[in-house]
Amino acid sequence: MSTPPLAALPIRRLTPRDLIACADLSEDRGWPREEHKWGLLLAAGRGYGIDDPAGGLVSACVVTEYGSRHRPDLCAIGMVLVAQRHARQGIGRRLMRHVVAETDTTTPLTLYATPYGRPLYEGLGFKVTGSSEMVRGPFRAGGPPPTVATRPATGEDLAHLVRLDEEVFGVDRTHVITRLPAFADQLHVAEEGGRIIGYAALWPNMDTHVVGPLIARDTETAKALVASLAACTDRPLRTDVDVRHESLLTWLKECGLASVSFNAVMTYGVPDLPGDWTRRFAPVTVAAG
Secondary structure, eight states, X not given: OOOOOGGGSOEEEEOGGGHHHHHHHHHHTTSOOOHHHXXXXXHHSEEEEEEOTTSSEEEXXXXXXXXXXXXXXXXXXXXXXXXXXXXXXXXXXXXXXXXXXXXXXXXXXXXXXXXXXXXXXXXXXXXXXXXXEEEEXXXXXXXXXXXXXXXXXXXXXXXXXXXXXXXXXXXXXXHHHTXXXXXXXXXXXXXXXXXXXXXXXXXXXXTEEEEEEXXXXXXXXXXXXXXXXXXXXXXXXXXXXXXXXXXXXXHHHHTTOEEEEEEEEEEXXXXXXXXXXXXXXXXXXXXXO
């Protein structure tokens, strides 16, 4: 029996059972396997993929919906991957067109694009609205200690974090935020006068710990949260910071982290992301916004 052409292979919904195949696809493209992150994305989001008749996946991506379950206010697209052996054959474009068509035409879309992927998304109508910088490295505390009080989050804080997150992010992310206590190794809050003014999570990813999300009233609060999380690990830190937060990026580099790469923040159907960028320092992961 002859192998069907790539264009005839069906696009199907992925489930958490596809986690290993997704991690294999990441590895095939030279990315880290990131099984822990894939687990969160496939549980909280909606995965799409194309099966390879020879085994594994030809392509995959994940869409994370925010807002109402029946009519989302924003969808984040991430982990758009095509197996190396099938690259440059239009597979990524076909999968993205399918995802855009599956989404309500009134729902804004967003994604973080590498320089390699940006032309594909621009061709589909996505516009660049911002940029983020990935920094990575061992954290070395220096300078005066933070003046903002931080502590580990408790179960009683979760409802407050959901409300604060929606206020800053601009749409409801309850189904992601409530997964953080199980997903992250550490979840810390910043307080002033008994009121939570920021929070951040530290989650394991291969040989690093990722700081994200990072929501804070101001740069000093963001610094205090990062420092408190860094004190809990011996691994290098990694985070993706909105480039408009220049002061935080400068401080992170002074503390030992180095610039790794830049991603373009892109949107479709909306001129900019909702919410308050001045308090939104880093995403949960660029794959989920």
